[in-house]
Amino acid sequence: MGKDGMGSYTVGLDIGGTKILGALLDPAGEVVATVRRPTVHGADGLVTGAAEAVRDVVASGGVEVGVLAGVGLGIPGIVDHRSGTVRHAVNLGVHDDELPLAELLSEQLGGVPVVVENDLNVAAVGAAHVLERTAEPDGPGGDGDAGAHEDLAFLALGTGLASGLVLDGELRRGASGAAGEIGHIPVDPLGPECPCGQRGCLERFASGKALEAAWPARHGRPAPVELFEAARAGDQEAIEVRDRFADAVASAVRLLVLTTDVRHVVLGGGVAQLGAELLDVVQDALREQAKVSAFLGSLRLADRVRLAPTHVPVAAVGAAVLGRRG
Amino acid sequence: MGKDGMGSYTVGLDIGGTKILGALLDPAGEVVATVRRPTVHGADGLVTGAAEAVRDVVASGGVEVGVLAGVGLGIPGIVDHRSGTVRHAVNLGVHDDELPLAELLSEQLGGVPVVVENDLNVAAVGAAHVLERTAEPDGPGGDGDAGAHEDLAFLALGTGLASGLVLDGELRRGASGAAGEIGHIPVDPLGPECPCGQRGCLERFASGKALEAAWPARHGRPAPVELFEAARAGDQEAIEVRDRFADAVASAVRLLVLTTDVRHVVLGGGVAQLGAELLDVVQDALREQAKVSAFLGSLRLADRVRLAPTHVPVAAVGAAVLGRRG
Incomplete structure (x- = not known):
């Protein structure tokens, strides 16, 4: 042992x-x-x-x-x-x-x-453990050594927005246990007030609560499910709300990569139960953001994103x- | 050896x-x-x-x-x-x-x-080496063990804005060498265009170039020196430009801590040659930002900031x- x-x-x-x-x-x-x-x-x-x-x-x-x-x-x-x-x-x-x-x-x-x-x-840590055991040695920045440690942010799209970080195989807690608290980084000086006291925090745009405020559930099912269903059915307003939400999640991914350059960003939390449909729109939004910037494009953000494992x-x-x- | x-x-x-x-x-x-x-x-x-x-x-x-x-x-x-x-x-x-x-x-x-x-x-890495050898075991999040590894972001206020990260004593390069590239995180959807192709990047507010655009040198000395001198002399416009700049640098510090929770943020680069005067206004801006948010206050951001060593x-x-x- x-x-x-x-x-x-x-x-x-x-x-x-x-x-x-x-x-x-x-x-x-x-x-x-x-x-x-x-x-x-x-x-x-x-x-x-x-x-x-x-x-x-x-x-x-x-x-x-x-x-x-x-x-x-x-x-x-x-x-x-x-x-x-x-x-x-x-x-x-x-x-x-x-x-x-x-x-x-x-x-x-x-x-x-x-x-x-x-x-x-x-x-x-759990996402890193599972991903390591289903190794994909060819990820972005991957250098082909399948034994490499996992390196990821777990981006939790729950009621709020926050992340956990595993960097080079090690849990990053930070000096005061606040590593990954990206939900309270302001990204719009004119954005809505946040319960934290600031204005325009990322969580006000990219969280289950933000989604629900923009598209309250009308049929007794989870708001994200109803929103994505309406968008799929062609409802213009729903499409706009969905795409704004996807863009906000994409901004969270971009922020994580431009700060820590994690190899993977794993989408988890309640909203991620949408599954592939969520992954698709977030990847689309990342590709859209990268269109205006060769620098962003070189970071291959869309390729870094994946869904949290659901089999465990x-x-x-x-x-x-x-x-x-x- | x-x-x-x-x-x-x-x-x-x-x-x-x-x-x-x-x-x-x-x-x-x-x-x-x-x-x-x-x-x-x-x-x-x-x-x-x-x-x-x-x-x-x-x-x-x-x-x-x-x-x-x-x-x-x-x-x-x-x-x-x-x-x-x-x-x-x-x-x-x-x-x-x-x-x-x-x-x-x-x-x-x-x-x-x-x-x-x-x-x-x-x-x-250099800042970490020097700080480790002049240990201050009582920093924020410090647990009293002077032998602890350094943990910091070096925030370079040069022409552009970027940072280097040493986390728990280890250089953090990231999966594609982009760790610390916070200058190109958008923080204002209505902000000015950035040469990188995006809009409202943090670098457009918190960099030597941003400062110079807002306060061009008129007397042949570095723009930051002229700005801070004018502000010190009571010029209202200079005071506003200086304080906006300090607020933007404070936002960069906040972003670094809310993502990586580094113990220290070390101000370096050309603009940091202003020395204590820069440190003062950035710490003031951090305290001002924390006033609206108990959460931010608990992170003691102002206490984490210091100037890059200048004796080496x-x-x-x-x-x-x-x-x-x-």
Whole structure:
């Protein structure tokens, strides 16, 4: 067994406001079992529910908690990965100033090491893990060495807009854990006010919330689905809203590449459930943006974009990968 | 002697359009000699001039070329650090499709390994090297371990706007060598056209060229000097131009931190020769921006900004550091 726990089973949990997704990784890094449970809100429910999710997924995989080298958790909210604590995870009903989640869960699991990370970081690590195992050595900037580390931004188009970064195979947290918070970069001095206090933040144009404001759901389905359907049916207004949204997402991709020059930008989050239809319009928008600029064209932005893997719970997988280092 | 050449002398050259700056690093990483020579344009002049600069600075330091573990070069233009070639370094009179600069210089120096890197990357590495040796363990996000690796963006306010990144002590080049090219991120849909083909690029607001367009030199001195002098003397228009410029530089700092969360942003390039006066207005602008947003405030942007060291030729030092890995 290596220093990083490679060679052991680990579990990762992606803990969201409504559900917990879990994954068991085997010693080779393959997903051998997954689990899905409703989230129980509040500190006690959270810890107990997480412990049960771990036991469930371990049992599904035919092993026992005792064999785990570690457990990783992905949580929305302010996470201190060094102390394993979570603050103000309001979505999860955690209002405590500081919940020592890693410590409490580890106790319930008989001392298995537990690490805690924010949800975008685990998603980025998970996407990198899955992409590395389905290597495409000929990506942009690819130098043909299939063993190269993954290098990507996971761009989460959820209610808000934010990203997680894996650079040269390493999770980039940054000096204050704010790496990837591109949603609050202003891109239009005359743009709408943002709840963050600034004006014209990228999130006001490229997020599920922005899309819903421009095209509220009228038929009880998710707003992105209704919008893309109307656009496909030829509704001019829908086409315009869709294309403006795609252009904004393309601007987020451009911003990520012009700053970090990541090899891949992986589209995830709720809006990305649109799948290929979203990928198409975002790639079209990137090609359109590149038409005016040879410099942008040389960066082959459209080729860098892909959809988050859907055959595995990618954030849970990332949490399990980080669990190896617990 | 370590694997990375630590323990040997190295030389770094910062080759610009008008001058070559050189630095000799001793085995402990200290700058023991520097040199400054005019740049001779064209491929032959460039190679011969660089070789002479190396011999000069080595002689000033009382050692010989034969003791060098490597030489590093920083060059404006498109550099392939793997092959040691340079393309279209128009500033240097190099119009060849591809000049094998590392190979040619190495031949003139009796086989000493030579590495080539772009000018922003060497500046970032140099700034990190100098800051690490004057450690301030209490910076934002600092965790008190003075031995921590440097983590910074070198923000070059030259004719254009671009940055070099050292993340967790490692130079970040990116998948296609475009990391840090933030000058061409659009930040105003109604902004002026940019020579790159886009509109409202950050460089159109936060660069020496942008400043000069807004406040052309009238008295034969550098435009930034004249602008800041007029502002200091109370000229209302100058104050406005200066503050708009400071706000644009602050926006560049914010963009870098919200993407990469670098611990420090180091202001360099021609405009940074203004020194403390520039730092003051940029920090004021950052504090002003943070007033509207508790989120921005929590990132302590103003505390992260500092001026590039001026007591050593920082880009040449960075080239010498990279020369260790030749």
